[in-house]
Amino acid sequence: MNTSSLPRIAVLATGGTIAGQAGDASKTAGYKAGVVGVDKLLDAVPALASVARIQAEQIASIDSKDMSAALWTTLSRRIDALLAQDDIDGVVITHGTDTLEETAYLLHLTVKSTKPVVLTAAMRPSTALSADGPLNLLNAVTVAGSASAKGQGVLVAFNNQIHSARDVTKTSTYAVDAFRSPETGVLGFVQDGRVEFQRGVVRPHTAASEFAVVDQWPTVEIVTSHADASRVMVEALVAAGVRGIVVAGTGNGSMHATLTQALADAVKQGVAVVRASRVGSGHVMRNGAASDDALGTVSAGTLNPYKARVLLMLALASGAQDLQRIFDTY
Numbered sequence: 001m002n003t004s005s006l007p008r009i010a011v012l013a014t015g016g017t018i019a020g021q022a023g024d025a026s027k028t029a030g031y032k033a034g035v036v037g038v039d040k041l042l043d044a045v046p047a048l049a050s051v052a053r054i055q056a057e058q059i060a061s062i063d064s065k066d067m068s069a070a071l072w073t074t075l076s077r078r079i080d081a082l083l084a085q086d087d088i089d090g091v092v093i094t095h096g097t098d099t100l101e102e103t104a105y106l107l108h109l110t111v112k113s114t115k116p117v118v119l120t121a122a123m124r125p126s127t128a129l130s131a132d133g134p135l136n137l138l139n140a141v142t143v144a145g146s147a148s149a150k151g152q153g154v155l156v157a158f159n160n161q162i163h164s165a166r167d168v169t170k171t172s173t174y175a176v177d178a179f180r181s182p183e184t185g186v187l188g189f190v191q192d193g194r195v196e197f198q199r200g201v202v203r204p205h206t207a208a209s210e211f212a213v214v215d216q217w218p219t220v221e222i223v224t225s226h227a228d229a230s231r232v233m234v235e236a237l238v239a240a241g242v243r244g245i246v247v248a249g250t251g252n253g254s255m256h257a258t259l260t261q262a263l264a265d266a267v268k269q270g271v272a273v274v275r276a277s278r279v280g281s282g283h284v285m286r287n288g289a290a291s292d293d294a295l296g297t298v299s300a301g302t303l304n305p306y307k308a309r310v311l312l313m314l315a316l317a318s319g320a321q322d323l324q325r326i327f328d329t330y
């Protein structure tokens with residue numbers, strides 16, 4: 001087989017369950033994430049050799065619950081450097097499922113290339129019976145090498161589906177079809193080497209985004225509204241000097257009256273406050289369940305609280321003042 005015509009894909013490994021190891025193949029919950037090296041992950045998928053020419057790097061070996069903004073900066077800059085090379089056609093990132101949606105959205109808004117960037121992961125450790133990582137990795141490399149994935153922003157290939165980084169979220173603690181895009185649905189499918197997109201990505205991203213990673217990230221925290229909510233969290237955060245707070249509100253971003261007052265006071269002290277919802281799907285409308293105009297808050301639209309936090313960090317890092325425009329645009 002003449003492999004010189006195959007796309008050249010860089011695989012960047014960060015850890016996760018896809019690189020997880022258990023003492024017993026029947027264990028799918030009791031294991032350690034992020035211990036198997038990228039070379040071993042690739043060796044487990046001989047079919048990759050007929051899909052792409054691969055070069056691999058171990059960027060980190062972590063459980064993604066421990067992902068940091070500093071690692072986001074490293075990852076985004078490394079992807080940009082690789083994609084600036086003429087001989088690299090796309091990048092695949094292996095990641096844990098737990099914060100995959102946050103990393104994917106951050107990269108969607110900071111990578112400055114139209115070449116494909118695809119994240120993948122696994123729900124079962126690499127040592128498990130019926131591990132899902134090998135097929136997910138093969139599919140991710142297939143998507144990254146596909147001409148139709150160019151210009152679609154950062155993608156997530158998981159369980160034969162292709163999702164946009166903006167919309168995808170983890171929705172199950174154990175199922176192998178753990179990811180959904182609740183408001184929009186999948187972007188497309190990948191199966192047996194065939195990549196099929198069903199729709200495009202409308203909002204700006206990657207090369208068209210106004211954002212960049214930074215060395216010093218503004219502190220943005222998430223507070224949840226719930227029955228009997230108090231001022232305690234918000235007051236502590238303001239005293240600690242946070243630049244932004246995302247509220248995981250009830251319903252359409254509504255908030256307990258006591259929390260509402262605390263957040264209005266935080267806004268008066270210069271803290272940016274964004275209203276999202278803890279519900280898991282749906283739209284938080286501006287001036288819907290709370291008056292953003294009166295409170296000085298911003299509505300997150302269809303971004304969940306974790307992605308709203310990513311966007312608020314990027315917006316504050318860029319010095320932007322018009323936060324509602326940013327949330328309406330991205």
Ligand code: SIN
Pocket residue numbers: 015016017018033034062063064065095096097098099121122123
């Ligand atoms: C992680 O997010 O690193 C652990 C869980 C997983 O990958 O499914």
